[in-house]
Amino acid sequence: MSDQNAQSSHDHGIAHPLFATLYDRLPQSALLAPHRNYLVDDLSGRVLELGCGTGDMFPFVADATPTAFEYHAIEPDPHMRTRAARTADDVGLEVDLRDARAEALPYPDDSFDVVLASVVFCTIQDPDTALEEVVRVLKPGGEFRFFEHVHADGWRGTGQTLLNPVWERVAGGCQLTRETIPRFVGHDALAVEEVDRLEFGLFPATPFVRGTVRRRRNGLLE
Ligand SMILES: C[S@@+](CC[C@H](N)C(=O)[O-])C[C@H]1O[C@@H](n2cnc3c(N)ncnc32)[C@H](O)[C@@H]1O
Numbered sequence: 001m002s003d004q005n006a007q008s009s010h011d012h013g014i015a016h017p018l019f020a021t022l023y024d025r026l027p028q029s030a031l032l033a034p035h036r037n038y039l040v041d042d043l044s045g046r047v048l049e050l051g052c053g054t055g056d057m058f059p060f061v062a063d064a065t066p067t068a069f070e071y072h073a074i075e076p077d078p079h080m081r082t083r084a085a086r087t088a089d090d091v092g093l094e095v096d097l098r099d100a101r102a103e104a105l106p107y108p109d110d111s112f113d114v115v116l117a118s119v120v121f122c123t124i125q126d127p128d129t130a131l132e133e134v135v136r137v138l139k140p141g142g143e144f145r146f147f148e149h150v151h152a153d154g155w156r157g158t159g160q161t162l163l164n165p166v167w168e169r170v171a172g173g174c175q176l177t178r179e180t181i182p183r184f185v186g187h188d189a190l191a192v193e194e195v196d197r198l199e200f201g202l203f204p205a206t207p208f209v210r211g212t213v214r215r216r217r218n219g220l221l222e
Contacts, residue, residue, distance in 0.1 A: 012076040012101055019172035020079035023054050031200070032056070035147045035210055036118065040064040045113030048137065049073040050102045050130070051120035053080045055087030055095075062091040072112075074100040077172070102130035110139045117146040122174045122205075127183060135189045138215040144190065145212045149205045150197075151177045160204050167204060174205070181209050191216050 023029070040060045044067065049057055052073035061071060073095050075081040081099060088095040100106050103126045115134050124130045134144050151157055160167075160176035167176055185192055195211035 012099075014076040014101070014173070015079060016077055016172040017079045019170075020054065020077060020083060023080070023172075024056065029056065031202075032119075032147075033060075035198075035200075035208070036060040038210060039116050039118055039145050039147060043114060044068055046070045046111060047072065047114045047116065048105075048107070048112045049116045049118070050134075051075055051117070051123065052084050052097070053120075055084035057116065057118055058084070058087045058093045058095065059091045062093040070096075072096045072098070072107075074098050074102065074105065076101045101125075102133060105133045105137050107137045109136050111137045112142055113139055114143045114145060117144070117148065119148060121146065121148045121180050121183075122176075122178050123172060125173070127178065127180070131183060131187060135187065135215060140215055140217045142215050143193070143212050144184070144215070146180075146184065147208060147210045148178070148180045149176075149201055149208050150180045152207055156203060156206070163204050176204050184211070184213055187213075189216055190214065 036057055037060060039057065041064070043061070043064055047069065049072070052075045071093060073084065075084055075097065076099060081097065085097060088097065098106055102120070102124050115138055121127050121130070138144060152160060164176045168174060181195060181197065184190065185195060190213040193212040193214055195209060198208045198210055200206065200208045
């Protein structure tokens with residue numbers, strides 16, 4: 001495991017020590033396994049994970065035993081990143097782990113075959129800029145795979161809107177009201193492979209959306 005920027009921590013203003021300590025004990029985390037397996041299915045090439053948190057994806061990546069494979073991850077919260085480095089060592093996964101935000105990825109254009117986002121677009125401060133960065137660093141034809149909770153319809157959506165100011169304070173900046181599906185599906189440079197809205201999760205972090213979009217080979221960026 002290499003943590004290239006651990007020594008030179010940028011001040012992202014993102015630091016939630018209590019949330020980092022409690023994160024792996026949250027009731028929902030135990031239910032995520034099938035969806036984490038979806039994200040790692042048949043991985044190959046250069047892969048980037050956004051906002052890896054405590055490294056909860058790492059055991060799934062290690063178990064998938066991909067061939068010809070290089071794993072990179074970014075995480076701006078130093079408390080999360082320290083735990084992620086430990087998880088990588090525990091599961092024997094070689095990870096290039098960097099201190100960075102999804103809105104300013106420290107990689108050249110066309111760098112990755114796959115970008116993974118697991119329960120992170122709810123928390124990223126500027127999701128539109130982050131999505132532009134995903135498109136920029138994906139190779140043409142590369143996959144963006146995601147599993148995210150989104151704003152619900154009806155009374156649950158109203159409840160999320162009311163609860164959000166408190167929730168974001170206790171849940172590390174997480175937003176309950178993100179409209180993630182139109183953001184991903186509506187991007188001109190991305191072609192939809194599959195997108196499923198899942199009635200999954202415990203209120204207030206429900207429902208979820210899971211899917212894969214692919215950077216167009218002949219899209220606007222080429
Ligand atoms: C709910 S946790 C999810 C962690 C992990 N992806 C998982 O599947 O368990 C959200 C993570 O996003 C990180 N984060 C917050 N702002 C971010 C940003 N601007 N760019 C990338 N990650 C960010 C948080 O520090 C936190 O670790």
